[in-house]
Amino acid sequence: MAPPIKNHIIFLLLRLLFLIKADSKCQKSYICRNFTLEFPFTDINHSKCGLFPVNCSLPHKNPLIYLREFPMDLLGKVSDNKFLIHDSVLANYFNWRSCNSFSNVTLPKSPLVSFSYSPNLTTFNCFNPSPTVVDYFKHYENKSCDILEIYYKREATVVSDDVLPGSGCTMNQMPIRSGQGFSGEVFDLFSPNFTLEWNLSEDCYECYKRGGQCLTNESNRFYCKRGNVSS
Ligand SMILES: *[C@@H]1O[C@H](CO)[C@@H](O)[C@H](O)[C@H]1NC(C)=O
Ligand SMILES: *[C@@H]1O[C@H](CO)[C@@H](O)[C@H](O)[C@H]1NC(C)=O
Ligand SMILES: *[C@@H]1O[C@H](CO)[C@@H](O)[C@H](O)[C@H]1NC(C)=O
Ligand SMILES: *[C@@H]1O[C@H](CO)[C@@H](O)[C@H](O)[C@H]1NC(C)=O
Ligand SMILES: *[C@@H]1O[C@H](CO)[C@@H](O)[C@H](O)[C@H]1NC(C)=O
Ligand SMILES: *[C@@H]1O[C@H](CO)[C@@H](O)[C@H](O)[C@H]1NC(C)=O
Ligand SMILES: *[C@@H]1O[C@H](CO)[C@@H](O)[C@H](O)[C@H]1NC(C)=O
Ligand SMILES: *[C@@H]1O[C@H](CO)[C@@H](O)[C@H](O)[C@H]1NC(C)=O
Ligand SMILES: *[C@@H]1O[C@H](CO)[C@@H](O)[C@H](O)[C@H]1NC(C)=O
Numbered sequence: 001m002a003p004p005i006k007n008h009i010i011f012l013l014l015r016l017l018f019l020i021k022a023d024s025k026c027q028k029s030y031i032c033r034n035f036t037l038e039f040p041f042t043d044i045n046h047s048k049c050g051l052f053p054v055n056c057s058l059p060h061k062n063p064l065i066y067l068r069e070f071p072m073d074l075l076g077k078v079s080d081n082k083f084l085i086h087d088s089v090l091a092n093y094f095n096w097r098s099c100n101s102f103s104n105v106t107l108p109k110s111p112l113v114s115f116s117y118s119p120n121l122t123t124f125n126c127f128n129p130s131p132t133v134v135d136y137f138k139h140y141e142n143k144s145c146d147i148l149e150i151y152y153k154r155e156a157t158v159v160s161d162d163v164l165p166g167s168g169c170t171m172n173q174m175p176i177r178s179g180q181g182f183s184g185e186v187f188d189l190f191s192p193n194f195t196l197e198w199n200l201s202e203d204c205y206e207c208y209k210r211g212g213q214c215l216t217n218e219s220n221r222f223y224c225k226r227g228n229v230s231s
Contacts, residue, residue, distance in 0.1 A: 025049075032056035032063050035077040039208055040113050040200055041065070051112060051214065062086070067108050067115070075193075083196045090174075091192035099145035101187060102172055107196075111222045112204040112214045117194040121176040122159045123186075124151040126169040133167050143186050152186060 026049035029036040033056055037043060042050025044057075044066075054074060056063045064071035065085070073086040093101040102125045107115040124140070126133055126149045140151040151169075156176060164171060175194030204214040207224035215225050 078195055081198050085194055085196045087192045094187045094190060097187050102150055112201055114199045116197050117175045119156045119176045120173040121156055121189055123172045124169045125172055128168055
């Protein structure tokens with residue numbers, strides 16, 4: 001008597017799960033001009049289906065990717081987890097020799113996805129450097145930019161952020177310009193065009209695979225919202 005009822009319940013549960021899945025309006029991928037977008041990216045018309053929307057509509061020359069308030073041009077997809085990007089905000093800063101070039105974090109910090117660009121070059125931006133800090137950076141080049149002293153090396157090197165606590169310095173990494181010889185200005189070491197790589201956290205990937213929605217709570221920690229997501 002017992003087993004048939006159990007089977008029946010399991011059958012009903014499976015059916016319910018199937019219905020929930022079929023009801024979900026999010027597609028696995030979206031066509032964006034000549035390539036496809038997959039989670040964590042999504043078409044801007046279905047912005048709830050991913051974490052970072054992309055506006056693929058004409059007449060803008062390139063699709064626009066929203067990783068922060070101001071979008072970047074998405075030039076293409078290099079591989080499964082790499083985009084080619086042109087950052088027009090950075091391009092303007094470099095062109096105008098703006099000290100903002102060094103004070104802006106251009107990639108979002110998220111517990112759900114990590115972003116990186118490589119190769120990149122590190123600068124240390126120090127406010128009012130103490131003699132200890134000046135000594136620490138004696139093998140670096142320096143440039144004064146507004147209220148900041150910028151320390152850097154011309155080649156990508158392995159760096160540690162040991163110096164940072166309490167020193168008044170912040171570490172900043174930006175995409176390095178390849179090819180051309182160096183003209184002398186620190187701004188010309190960098191390029192607004194770069195390969196952006198992303199890596200979805202395991203938790204978020206599992207959550208997404210089970211049909212949930214990856215979210216962060218008020219303290220910027222991951223949580224998975226169960227249930228179906230509709231666009
Ligand atoms: C998409 O088109 C651009 C030029 O519009 C081209 O550079 C790129 O290689 C194309 N990408 C793919 C995946 O075909
Ligand atoms: C997004 O919506 C706009 C306006 O509603 C439409 O013109 C455009 O074709 C849509 N894009 C996609 C990729 O569906
Ligand atoms: C996408 O970009 C087009 C212009 O290329 C603009 O008209 C449209 O409003 C944008 N869509 C959204 C949802 O921001
Ligand atoms: C960069 O920083 C400046 C000054 O803090 C701010 O006005 C500007 O909006 C920032 N730009 C971006 C793209 O975050
Ligand atoms: C810079 O490159 C290093 C080494 O490849 C990498 O570990 C780091 O995440 C990169 N930084 C950024 C901001 O992409
Ligand atoms: C900047 O570099 C010059 C030449 O190496 C050095 O004499 C000077 O002390 C440095 N300034 C700072 C603030 O680190
Ligand atoms: C970066 O890409 C833009 C748009 O594709 C192009 O116009 C520009 O010349 C490139 N700049 C550099 C420094 O490679
Ligand atoms: C991606 O993230 C996972 C954990 O979230 C980590 O184990 C893995 O090494 C990362 N891969 C890369 C290429 O950074
Ligand atoms: C956010 O999530 C973390 C980890 O689950 C938890 O410890 C913390 O209390 C949560 N914070 C808020 C404000 O919900």
